[in-house]
Amino acid sequence: PEGFVVFCRASAESPQTEEIVLDTGKLAEEAGTGFADVTACKVSDDHSVLAFIVDLFGDESFELRLRSLGGVHGGSSGRDWAARFSRVRSVEFLGGSPDLGV
Numbered sequence: 001p002e003g004f005v006v007f008c009r010a011s012a013e014s015p016q017t018e019e020i021v022l023d024t025g026k027l028a029e030e031a032g033t034g035f036a037d038v039t040a041c042k043v044s045d046d047h048s049v050l051a052f053i054v055d056l057f058g059d060e061s062f063e064l065r066l067r068s069l070g071g072v073h074g075g076s077s078g079r080d081w082a083a084r085f086s087r088v089r090s091v092e093f094l095g096g097s098p099d100l101g102v
Helices: 025-030
Strands: 006-011 018-025 036-045 049-053 063-068 080-086
Touching: 006 025, 006 036, 018 025, 018 036, 018 049, 025 036
Parallel strands: none
Antiparallel strands: 006 018, 036 049, 049 063, 063 080
8 A cells, every 4th residue: 555654674695685574554454444653663683573663543552563573583574473562652672682482
């Protein structure tokens, strides 16, 4: 859908090849609301987890969601975690590489 933001990343070895890590149009479509406002989108230090904060209703009911990206741990890329955290406004990764089981 037009008018939505797509978040991408590229590796240092292959900067011309981009990987879509988050498509806000797909989020809005999956939610059935036609709306998706992502206020934060951050990749973990080891590049295996994407954390993003999204409002899918336009009522400022933001929630933190996590998505596996594969990264150095491998695993299945693009798989959303079941855990969601409501009323979150910011997110930071504080370094280190704990095994998050992704």
